[in-house]
Amino acid sequence: MKHVIYILIFCCLLLGACSKFLDQTPQAVISGDALNTPENVEKMATAAYAALGNDHYTAPYSSMWPYGNLRSGDAYKGGDGTGDISEYHFYESFSLNRIDNSSSDLVWFRLYVCIGRVNDALARLNNISKEVYPNKVTRQAEMHFLRGHYYFLLKVLFKYVPYIDENIAKESYDTVSNRAYTNDELWTKIADDFHFAADSLPETQPEIGRANKYAAKAYLAKTLLYQAYKQDENNAVVSIDAALLQQVNSLSDEVINSGKYQLDADFANNFLSAYQNSTESVFAIQYSQNDGTPKGRLDYGHALDYPMNRDYGCCGFHSPSYNLVNAFKTDNNGLPEFNTFNDTNVNTESDFHTYTFDPRLDHTVAIPEHPYKYDPTFIYKRSWARAPDVYGGYLSLKEAVLPDDASFLKVPPFMSSSKNWDIIRFADVLLFKTESLIELGRQDEALPLINRIRERAAASTGLLKQPDGSFTSNYKISTYQPGINCTWTQDFARQALRWERRLEFAMEGYRFFDLVRWGIAAEYLNAYFTVEKTRSAHLEDAKFTKGRDEYLPVPLNQINFSKGLYKQNTGW
Numbered sequence: 001m002k003h004v005i006y007i008l009i010f011c012c013l014l015l016g017a018c019s020k021f022l023d024q025t026p027q028a029v030i031s032g033d034a035l036n037t038p039e040n041v042e043k044m045a046t047a048a049y050a051a052l053g054n055d056h057y058t059a060p061y062s063s064m065w066p067y068g069n070l071r072s073g074d075a076y077k078g079g080d081g082t083g084d085i086s087e088y089h090f091y092e093s094f095s096l097n098r099i100d101n102s103s104s105d106l107v108w109f110r111l112y113v114c115i116g117r118v119n120d121a122l123a124r125l126n127n128i129s130k131e132v133y134p135n136k137v138t139r140q141a142e143m144h145f146l147r148g149h150y151y152f153l154l155k156v157l158f159k160y161v162p163y164i165d166e167n168i169a170k171e172s173y174d175t176v177s178n179r180a181y182t183n184d185e186l187w188t189k190i191a192d193d194f195h196f197a198a199d200s201l202p203e204t205q206p207e208i209g210r211a212n213k214y215a216a217k218a219y220l221a222k223t224l225l226y227q228a229y230k231q232d233e234n235n236a237v238v239s240i241d242a243a244l245l246q247q248v249n250s251l252s253d254e255v256i257n258s259g260k261y262q263l264d265a266d267f268a269n270n271f272l273s274a275y276q277n278s279t280e281s282v283f284a285i286q287y288s289q290n291d292g293t294p295k296g297r298l299d300y301g302h303a304l305d306y307p308m309n310r311d312y313g314c315c316g317f318h319s320p321s322y323n324l325v326n327a328f329k330t331d332n333n334g335l336p337e338f339n340t341f342n343d344t345n346v347n348t349e350s351d352f353h354t355y356t357f358d359p360r361l362d363h364t365v366a367i368p369e370h371p372y373k374y375d376p377t378f379i380y381k382r383s384w385a386r387a388p389d390v391y392g393g394y395l396s397l398k399e400a401v402l403p404d405d406a407s408f409l410k411v412p413p414f415m416s417s418s419k420n421w422d423i424i425r426f427a428d429v430l431l432f433k434t435e436s437l438i439e440l441g442r443q444d445e446a447l448p449l450i451n452r453i454r455e456r457a458a459a460s461t462g463l464l465k466q467p468d469g470s471f472t473s474n475y476k477i478s479t480y481q482p483g484i485n486c487t488w489t490q491d492f493a494r495q496a497l498r499w500e501r502r503l504e505f506a507m508e509g510y511r512f513f514d515l516v517r518w519g520i521a522a523e524y525l526n527a528y529f530t531v532e533k534t535r536s537a538h539l540e541d542a543k544f545t546k547g548r549d550e551y552l553p554v555p556l557n558q559i560n561f562s563k564g565l566y567k568q569n570t571g572w
Contacts, residue, residue, distance in 0.1 A: 036124050038133040044121040045139045048146050049209070051114040052285045053297050057317075057414070058085075059106030060301030061114075061153055062285050062421055063399065064509035065318055066091055066103065067552070072511035073528040074502070076391040078319035079304065082538050085317075093542040094525075094549045099572055105555035107157065111150050115164065118147040122166040141200035145211040145219065148193035149423070152223060155190060156513045159235070159551040159569060163189050178554060178566045187227035194220035198251075203258070208277050209286035214255045218282050218424050221251035221432045228439075229517045234570055235550035237519025245436040252433035255282070261426040263452070267363050267460035268374065271398040273407040276420040282429065287418040289409060298409060298416040302399040306415035307366070307384035311403040314413045316386025318396040320365045322347070322535050323528055324506060325394060327499075328361035333485040334478030336499045342531060356476035360457050362464045364506045366395040370472050373402050374463040390538055396507045427453055427504055434497050443493035450493075450500055451479040457503075522546035547571050 035044065055061045069075040070092040082089040087103040090096040122143045130136045147165070154161045162176040163186060181189060197216035205212045228244035229237045255261065262279045269275035277284065289296035304317035326342045334356070346355060349369045366372055372380040382393035399421070401408045407417040430449050437446040457477055464472045480496060482488035501514055515521040525544040533539040548571025559566045 036128060038128065041121065041124045041128055041133060042135070042139070044117070044124055045143060048114070048117040048121045048143055050297065051117050052146070052149075053287055053299070054114070055110060055301045057300055057303045059103045059110060061107055061111055062299065062301040064153070064513075065302075065305075065396075065507070067107075067157060068509040068512045069318065069396075069507055071525075071549075072515060073525055073532070074321060074324045074506055074511050075396065076319040076321055076536060076538070078317040078386065078391050078395070079315055080387050081390055085304075088317075089538070093539060094545065095541050095543040097549075097552075099553040099556045099559075099568070101552075101555070104157075104552050105557045108154070108161075108555050108558055111154050112164075114150045115147060118143045118150065119164065119166040122147075126166065137200050138202060141197045141216070142211050144193040145197035145201070145216050148190050148197065148219060148223070151190045151193070152219070155186060156226070156516070157552050158554060159183065160186070160554070160567070162566070174562065174565070176565075178562075183231055184227065187223065191220060191223045191227065194223055203260075209284070211283060214258050214260055215283040215424065217251045218255050218429050218432075221248045221255070221429065222424065224248050224251070225432055225435065226513075226517055228436075229519065231519075234547040235516070236547070237517075240439055242440060245440050248436040249433055249440070252429050252436070255426075255429045256433065261429070263426055263430075263456045265456075265459065266462060267360055267457055268463050270422065270425060271363065272374075273401055273405055273417065273419040280426045281420070281422050282424040282426055284420040284422045286420055287407075289407070289418040295409065295411060296418055298411065298418055299399070299421060300411075300414075300416055301421075303411065303414040303416045305396055305399055307372070307380070307395055308386040309381070309384045311378075312415050313410070314415065316384070316391075316395065318399075318507070319385060319391040320394040320396060320507060321532060322392060323532055324502075325361065325365055325367075328358045328364075328503060330356045330358055330476050330478075332356075334476045335480070335485055336496075336503075338495055338499065345535065352473040355474065357473045358457060358477050358503055359461050359464060359473075359475045360503050360506070362472050363460065364397055364503075366397045366400075367473075368393045371466065373397060373400055375402055376465055376467040378402065391536065398507055422508075427456075431497065431501055431504070434500075438490060438493045438497055441490060443488060443490050446493055446497070447480060447482070447488060450496060453500055453504060454479050516550045521550055545571060 053062055066088050070077055070088055077088045077092050079085060087101050090101055125136055125140050128136060160178045162178045163181055164173060164176055194216050198213055198220055201211060201213040201216050203213045224244045225248045228241045230239045230241060232238050261282060264270060264278050264280045269278055270280060287297050287299050291297060304315040306312040308314060308316045322345055323342055325346050329337050329341050331337050362370060366380045368380060368382040370380055372378045382388050385393045385395055401417045401419055407419040409416055430453060434446045434449040454477060461471060461475055466472055478485060480486050480488060486492060502511060515524055522544050529539060529542045533542060551569050553572035554566050554568050
């Protein structure tokens with residue numbers, strides 16, 4: 001009983017002390033109004049930029065690899081079996097995904113945190129005078145650009161999301177439905193942000209990493225390209241808007257003709273830290289080290305994607321599929337094997353010299369017995385893939401850096417780097433224009449554009465060498481030459497464009513959204529599963545349900561938080 005009394009007396013004293021402490025004015029709190037100074041508004045805008053790289057491997061949004069690659073047939077989850085971050089296995093198999101997938105809830109939440117930063121900055125920018133803050137209009141335009149980016153990601157992930165801007169009071173957020181706008185209207189809201197940015201941003205920014213006029217025009221072209229493919233309520237593409245395609249073509253021309261951008265001479269340069277912010281980079285996330293913070297602003301979205309060897313240590317995620325590797329094969333003319341690429345499976349070292357390949361293969365895929373990340377003394381091994389008997393021996397390569405790269409940093413038990421990650425490359429812009437021209441029936445005008453991409457690929461073999469100086473794989477790639485190696489009809493050109501997008505941007509995070517935009521996701525992926533599950537047992541239950549799986553479900557937590565205001569997506 002004495003002990004109980006002593007404990008009660010101690011608790012009372014402690015509570016009294018805590019009460020006195022809590023009555024003190026916190027030293028690090030600043031009122032909202034006090035932030036409305038030029039210096040602090042500038043910091044709020046910087047914070048909105050910083051959100052670009054604030055993601056985490058549990059639900060990344062800088063790279064969209066769990067949603068855009070695992071769900072596209074380009075990649076397996078990887079890691080240590082299906083239970084290692086099982087939420088990603090559910091994405092990959094589709095049939096196992098649920099409305100309470102925690103990663104879906106996390107990415108929804110994190111993107112709205114990003115939007116919240118933008119809206120806070122915009123509200124303050126709108127209420128400060130240009131005389132006091134000369135950068136007002138430029139920063140407003142940058143915030144519109146960032147908000148467009150964040151909403152674009154939400155849109156391709158979930159289709160229907162609540163649109164909240166700086167004019168909606170925070171206390172009214174719970175009254176905003178995710179069905180306040182139609183599918184088309186929501187695309188228009190996103191496009192409006194990029195229109196504002198394109199109209200108001202300067203052509204050149206004094207600081208690297210800030211969006212400029214042409215980045216906004218490129219992202220507007222991307223948004224309108226997606227909007228042009230009209231979907232019904234069952235996610236089926238029912239028409240293509242020619243007027244929007246004309247705008248895509250014109251906007252792409254403005255970026256192309258600006259003289260600010262060009263393809264890097266070597267495809268590899270897009271994925272090497274020494275060449276970041278090159279003339280091919282239209283807009284990129286700027287990661288950093290030694291910036292005054294403990295670890296810097298690192299690329300945690302790709303932290304799981306490094307090999308399992310002593311130079312790295314973890315974690316073997318993001319493994320290219322057999323189907324993707326086979327897709328890099330070329331025929332006797334140096335063109336893709338559109339109809340037969342997957343009939344035989346590339347699986348042994350000798351296969352890479354028996355068949356011929358597009359050189360972009362060895363820039364994209366870490367292959368056993370091939371140099372890792374262009375270092376002929378650092379040979380990748382099948383065992384580095386962690387669970388090769390489940391997911392095969394390949395790993396994704398573009399996001400990685402070598403252990404001695406200046407950007408590399410271990411964040412035990414994971415790996416990371418401060419290498420930038422491109423959101424839009426100039427190659428993207430060329431292919432936006434190519435796609436719009438083909439769908440407008442102007443495929444002859446598209447031919448030199450797609451060949452420009454292929455010519456760069458053909459010239460990108462200088463770093464693809466074995467220790468003895470021989471080429472890593474057997475490369476053969478040609479341009480499309482109508483009447484010689486192809487018949488350039490609209491249908492053939494469309495097939496060539498879609499193939500080119502796959503190879504050029506493989507493992508960069510957006511393949512699945514291309515399939516949905518084109519309206520072919522169900523047919524394409526179920527055909528993929530039919531073959532691929534015979535090679536990879538982890539796909540045994542995989543099945544794409546048409547009219548449902550084109551989008552993730554609205555997370556159950558979000559529906560509950562909205563008290564039922566949010567409506568679930570079709571099929572869920």
